[in-house]
Amino acid sequence: MANASPDRILLAIGLRLTSVLLFACMNTLIKLSEAGGATIGEILFFRQAGAAAFMVVVLLTGPGLRSVATSRLPAHILRMAMGLSAMALTFATILALPLAESTTIGFTMPIFATILGALVLGEPTGWHRWGAVVLGFVGVLIVAQPGTGHFPLIGALTGLGAALLTAGVSILLRQISRTESITTTVFWFSTLSLVPLGIVYAFAMQPHAPLVWLLLVGIGVIGGAAQLAMTGALRFGPVSVVVPMDYSSLLWATLSGWVVFGVLPDTWTWVGAPVIIASGLYIVWREHVRRRIETDQAVVEG
Template identity: 85%
Template sequence: MATASPDRIPLAVALRLTSVLLFAGMNTLIKLSEAAGASLGEILFFRQAGAAALMVVVISSGPGMRSVATRRMPAHILRAVIGLSAMALTFTTILALPLAESTTIGFTMPIFATILGAIVLREPTGWHRWGAVLMGFAGVLIVAQPGTGHFPLIGAITGLSAAFLTASVSILLRKLSRSESTTTTVFWFSTLSLIPLGIVYAIVAQMHAPLVWLLLAGVGLLGGAAQLAMTGALRFGPVSVVVPMDYSSLLWATMFGWLVFGVLPDAWTWVGAPVIIASGLYIVWREHVRRRVETAQAVVEG
C-alpha cells in the first residue's frame, strides 16, 4: 500500500473516527437486540449480512466484481474462520459486560499483536515493547480485579480471547496484503462468513417484534458502514496515524452506556483503562519508529 499523502491524513483520521462511532453504535444495538430477545446467532448473521450487502453494492458500483477475484481462497477461508470466531467472542463480551468495560478489554489487541509478531513473524521486539506489553497486562489486572468477584469472569475470558484472535487476524492480514487488496479481503470475509452463519441462523431464527428486526438491521448496516470506513482510513493514512483513533471508542462506549443503559464505568476501569491505552499507544509508536528506521536503512543501502 502506498504511503498516504499529507493532505489525505485528515481524511484518514476522519474516516477512522467515523468508524469508531459507528462501531460504538453497533455495539449498543447489539445489547439492545439481545435484551429484546434476539440470540447471538441471529445478531452475528445480521452483522455479516449487512456488511456483505454493502460490499456488493460498493464493488458493483465501482471496480466491479472481477476486482475481488482471488487465487488465495484457502487463506481467505482461514481468515474468515479466525475472524468470525473473534467476532463471536467480541459480541459475547459486549453482552456480558458494560460497554465501557468490554471496550477497554478490547484495547489489549495491540499487546497480543506484539507477542504474535515476535513469535510468528520473527519481528524484532526490544525491551521497550515488551515493557509496554507487561504494562498493558497490568492494566487488565487493574480493570478486572481478579479474585474480587466484581468483574464477570466470562467477560474477561471472552474479551481477552477475542483480542488474541483479532491480533491473529492482523498477523494473517499482513501476509494477505502482499497480494490481496483491502476490498478483496473484506469482501471474502463478509461473504464466506455467511455460509456457517446461514446454517446457524436457520437453526436459531425466531419471530420478533418489528422493533427487534429494526435493531438487527441496524447492527448489520452500522457494522458494514463501520468496516468500510475503517478500511478506507488505512487507504488514506498510515497505521501509526489512524490506529490511535480507536481509543476514542472508550468515550463513546461510556456515553452510550450512560445514556442508553444508565451505567457508568467503575473506579477500577477509570484507573486501568489509561494504563492499557498508554501501553497500546506506545506499541504503535515503537512500530512507527522501527519502520521509519528500516526505511531509512533501505534508502541508504539502495
C-alpha cells in the same frame, strides 16, 4: 504512504474516527437487540449478512464484482474462520460486560499483536515493547480486579480471547494484503461467513417484534459501513497515525452506556483504562520508530 499529503492524512483520521463512532453505535444495537430477545447466533448472521449486502451494493455501483476475484481463496477462508471466531467472542463480551469495560478489554489487541509478531513472524521486539506488554496486562488486572467478583470472569476471558484472535487476524492480513485489496478482503470475509452462519441461523431463527428486526438490520448495515471506513483509513494514512484514533471508542462507549443503559464505568476502569491505552499507544509508536529506522537503513544501503 510515508509521503502522504496532509489532506490524505486528515481523510484517514476522519475515516477511522467515523468507523469508531459507527462501531460504537453497532455495539449499542447489539445490546439492545439481545435485550429484545435476539440470540448471539442471530446477531452474528445479520451482522455479516448486512455487511455482505453492503459490499455487493458498493461493488455493483463501483468497480464491479470482477474486481474482487481472487486466487487466494484458502487464505480468505482462514481469515474468515479466525475473524468470525474473534467477532463471536467480541459480541459475547459486549453482552457480558458494560460497554466501557468491554471496549477497554478490547484495547489489549496491540499487546497480543506484539506477542504474536515476535513468536510467529520473528519480528524484533526489544525491551521497550515487552515492557509495554507487561504494563498493558497490569492495566487489565486493574480493570478486572480478579478474585474480587466485581467483574464477570466470562467477560474477561471472552474479551481477551477476542483480542488475541483479532491480533492473529492482523498478522494474517499483513500477508494477504500483499496481493489482495482491502475491498477484496472485506468482501470475501463477509460472504464466506454466511456459510457457517447460515447453518447457525437455521437453528437460531425465531420471531421478533418489528423493533428487534430493525435493530438486527441496523447491526448489519452499520457494521458493514464501519468495517469499510476502518480498513479504508489505512489507504490514506500510516498505521501509527490511524490506529490511535481507535481509543476514542472509549468515549463513545461510556456515553452510550450512560445515556442508553444508565451505566457508568467504575473507579477501577477509570484507573486501568489509561494504563492499557498508554501501553497500546507506546507499542504503536515503537513500531513506527522501528519501521522508520528500517526504511532509513534500506535507503542508505541502497
